[in-house]
Amino acid sequence: MLAGMSGHRGPLLVFSLLLLASLGLAPPAASASPRWVVSWAASPVVGSTIPWSDCPAGTGLTDRTVRNVVFASVGGSQVRVRLTNAFGSAPMRIGHASVAVQSANADAVPGTVRELRFHGGRSVTIPAGRELFSDPVPLRVAALSTLLVSVYVPGPTGPITNHPFTAQGNFLAPGDQATAVAGGAYGNTPCWMFADGVDVVPTRPIVGSVVALGDSITDTSATTGNANHRWPDYLARRLDAGHGPGLSVVNAGLGGNRVLLPREGEPYWGIPAVDRLERDVFSQTGVRTVILLEGVNDIGYDATAPDLIAGLADIAAQTHAAGLRIIGGTITPFGGSFIESPTRNETWLEVNDWIRHSGTFDAVVDFAAATAAPGNPMALDPAYDSGDHLHPNDAGTEAMANAIDLSQLLPHHLAATG
Structure with a gap:
């Protein structure tokens, strides 16, 4: 059979190489450099x-x-x-x-x-x-x-x-x-x-990485220590359970981080998200998609909705200019927490409405809806509340990861299942 097909190996090889290139996979040539x-x-x-x-x-x-x-x-x-x-x-x-x-x-x-x-x-x-x-x-x-x-x-x-x-x-x-x-x-x-x-040469088809850009709700939230229960960790588990080409997951969260401004006198919260994209996101090996979930700390410092929207739009524009996709995540509820006030609630509503409907992002993941209390979209579901009414617990971060449509991370024909 192989001998009978030998006359067609040239076209088949060309087709195979083109297919692998379209999937973002290196061809299996002995001389190919490792793909990190x-x-x-x-x-x-x-x-x-x-x-x-x-x-x-x-x-x-x-x-x-x-x-x-x-x-x-x-x-x-x-x-x-x-x-x-x-x-x-x-x-x-x-x-x-x-x-x-x-x-x-x-x-x-x-x-x-x-x-x-x-x-x-x-x-x-x-x-x-x-x-x-x-x-x-x-x-x-x-x-x-x-x-x-x-x-x-x-x-x-x-x-x-x-x-x-x-x-x-x-x-x-x-x-x-x-x-x-x-x-x-x-x-x-x-x-x-x-x-x-840490970079690896993958042992299964991995077409790139997705970077989760965020604050403490992405970084550590109020999750169990030494258990890897951050929402990007749960996302990594979902992707690993899928079949076919997948993605790695990078956690670019920083506790206390803000979109627009640094926190004066407290440098351990990091530089603002609009200023850290090149190092924390764009330089990650194989990055192809960004999930953005930031803004609650800006709201807690009384940023206005127009200013916060401008900052999020700037991040989206920088990401698109780098040739990457970006998914906008709605800001999770904080009703009953120490940052809640009527004005801040209005800001949260306006910003989340813009994230959902502005068309700025390539796709949207509604983290707010996924974690909200039944009948009260302004507050975390008690089952997902770590106790401070602001940070989701382990069950809440798992619900956030489960809210992500994996087909938004990969082209439809490559989407993992799980």
């Missing part, structure tokens, strides 16, 4: 002291190893890690780093620790304001698994670019423990430091 996609990332902020947190990013570290615990949305056969000095005011010296599959707590699965190299060297200096990827290492990573990214710094570092609110326990040890399998030398720390991205 981001599997995990977190949006960084400047190192500063947070009054209620013992994260040491504000003061810095000397002769310490950070072991970051991160959730891989898709699996792969090779890994590279992105380290960041995005908000540093001086070069940052990295002495040693590794990536491994987590066993439990700070312990790695034996045989999975991979020392990271940077242009072939064990140590590297990251210039102020820059980020860099490690050299690739072979490591079998399962989708929805947990990795340990360990970074040793001789220091003193000064303030460390970090992600402060993680809903995840991370670890800190004296000396160089980067390649230690056992985690007995490590104590606890709440923040992710130095690492802000």
Whole structure:
């Protein structure tokens, strides 16, 4: 049969290559370069002291190893890690780093620790304001698994670019423990430091990544710690359960973040969403779609509806100019919370009406309707309320992920099911 078809292999090969290209998949040629996609990332902020947190990013570290615990949305056969000095005011010296599959707590699965190299060297200096990827290492990573990214710094570092609110326990040890399998030398720390991205060469067809741009409701909400119950995590599970080509998921949420303005004197909430797109969204490997859910903190600071709408429209325009799709998410209810007032309620209604009906976005996901109390669209459903009437709980974030039409993330003929 194969011999009988040999005369048609040329046209078939051309057709196959064109089909793969149309799906965004690399052809299976032996000479093809690995096709990378981001599997995990977190949006960084400047190192500063947070009054209620013992994260040491504000003061810095000397002769310490950070072991970051991160959730891989898709699996792969090779890994590279992105380290960041995005908000540093001086070069940052990295002495040693590794990536491994987590066993439990700070312990790695034996045989999975991979020392990271940077242009072939064990140590590297990251210039102020820059980020860099490690050299690739072979490591079998399962989708929805947990990795340990360990970074040793001789220091003193000064303030460390970090992600402060993680809903995840991370670890800190004296000396160089980067390649230690056992985690007995490590104590606890709440923040992710130095690492802000992990890319993989996927082991199943992954056509790109979707980036969730948001505030605390995206970042951590009031979800259970060490459980990966943020709504982007639930979205990753839905996509992983689908058949055919899929997407990885990036959480670009920042607790307390605003669309329009920084929060004066509190740099740990990050720079405004309109100003962080290039680094936090557009630079993610393989990004193709953005889901935007921001604005409740602006409303809490009495932003007007026209100003907030202008900011959201600016984000949409920047995203389209970058050649990406953007899905607008309606702002979830906050009735009964500390930010509620009649004026703010009116702003919320006006902004959500614009998100739903303006046509600014390529599609809309109605997070507000998905989480609202029966008969009261202004308040969270009690089953989804974490208790502060503002942040959804685990069930609420799962409902948010379930509200997303997966066909809006992928072309219709590639849409996963689940």
